[in-house]
Amino acid sequence: MSLIDVPPDAATGGACDTAPAVGEEDIRAALARILASEEFASSPRLADFLRYVVETTLAGRADEIKGYTIAVEALGRPPSFDPQSDPIVRVEATRLRRALERYYGSSGAASGVEISVPKGSYVPAFRVRGGPPAPVPAAEAETPVPVAADTARPFRRRRWLVAAALVALFGVGIVASRVQVGIENESNAITVTLGGRASSAALLADRMGLPVLNVEPFEVAGATGPTGDDLHTLEVRLRDAFSRFDFVEVMSPGAAYVARECRGTPPRSVFSLSGLAEGRADGGYTLLARLSDTCSGNIVWSRELDGPRKGADRAGSEQRVVREIAISLMESYATLPARARAQARLDAPDSGFGCIAQAFAVQNRETAAFPGDVRACIERLAARDNGYGLVHSMKAAMLL
Structure with a gap:
């Protein structure tokens, strides 16, 4: 030996x-x-x-x-x-x-x-065990990694015009399709009425095959890190911000649910956002955030940020962190929607979200798919779920 x-x-x-x-x-x-x-x-x-x-x-x-x-x-x-x-x-x-x-x-x-x-x-x-640690040869020291500046994709003037038109047409679509939003008295669940029939937001997301996003409890490293309550507040703010995007379902799925959705027919994209808060000598902390594709196990995005500051400006600094993460992950060409659309086009083209993904790709010239086929797909989707605003937005965009 x-x-x-x-x-x-x-x-x-x-x-x-x-x-x-x-x-x-x-x-x-x-x-x-x-x-x-x-x-x-x-x-x-x-x-x-x-x-x-x-x-x-x-x-x-x-x-x-x-x-x-x-x-x-x-x-x-x-x-x-x-x-x-x-x-x-x-x-x-x-x-x-x-x-x-x-x-x-x-x-x-x-x-x-x-x-x-x-x-x-x-x-x-x-x-x-029980003895002093054995020394190790010197090697590369672990040093903080500077965060590269984001390189935002330039948007052409036409896209701004399209976005403005979509907002207006989305409002018209809501009125035309008789959408009503209410809260169930017993469960406090949001209920959406689609053309006269009620459907919870969760049922709509399941039927459309929307991607799932889970915000996991953040971890703390070091004795000077933030408290569990501080991190919980940040997690709640992130969930609230993410839930305002209508292309994703924010939830806390169990292992059985994840396995079923990842291997379903058609499969569904599942993502998880996790974070690690490392305390610093100055009393603040650094937040290492990362997004994982739960189905594949791959980390698809990571970012190092300054954590929220304590004191009177705590709420404002929390909003800053939430805004930075949301912009990096959730905008139209950001990591999560871009990856989810690509997966839907490849693995679930016949799902509701797959149809939306194909329409988005045609609109932005990302695919050679025949526009007529995609338009027919959107028409069928609008007839089935005529109260889902995103469908009407895509339908309107294809007419511009």
Whole structure:
């Protein structure tokens, strides 16, 4: 059995010189137990991250462990990955540290060997439980990633005219189709009356096959991070803002629901927004937000923002964060609608949302589909759900 014999890091001043050597076989056995645990078995991305950094270190190539190599070789990012503009590695490293802490605090409490990823580096450390951590060779330090400025897609003057026309025609459509909105007394659920027949917003979304968005509870890292109540308020504001977009259903689906919708006939897009709040020395915190495609497990968007400030301007700063996230995710050409439309055109073209997605693509010359076929699709959809404003908006747009 070989032993991991690593020289002390100069930065530690030799404080770890007395750490007992950890056998390579013991490390691999500890890694196998971690990867088999429930949390890591259900999160392939964390498992791949940990497996890569451990195996690379055991192979004597710890100096190769950098943000770029982790992203490309462990997280599936393309060779064009830019660690300066995409904080995905830092986000996943924070999640990995917390997952390891939970593991050793629960199912791994009796493990004789501990694997950790010390903050400030991506190189793992190994130690016999109860002893000091073994030193690791110096490698790329984990540094904050600057956020690249958003590059907004320019909108031509014609699109502004189209948008204005759609607003006017949408109002006409509401009047013509006899739409009424009310609140049920017992359940407080919003009810929409479509041409004389009532349908809850949830039933309409199911019938149309609209994409689903779940705002998950945000996590906190560090003792100086925000309170759970502060984050809960931000989550509520985000859900409220997202629910104002009529192409998405905001809800908290269970695992069975997600599996059914992802594998349904036709399938439905399901997304989740999660976040990690990291406390700072100045009393504020940094929010690492990310959007995941729940069906594929891929992270499709991530952003680092300054969290809301405490004090009298707290509400205003919360609105700033909500606005930044909503603009990045929910505008017409933003990540969520663009991905959902592409998935609907490919996997669910016969669904209501698939029809809308095709009409949107034709209107913006994103597809070679025959406009007549798409127009007929929209006509059928309008006849079936004549109170859904988005359908009438698309129908009007195709006449311009």
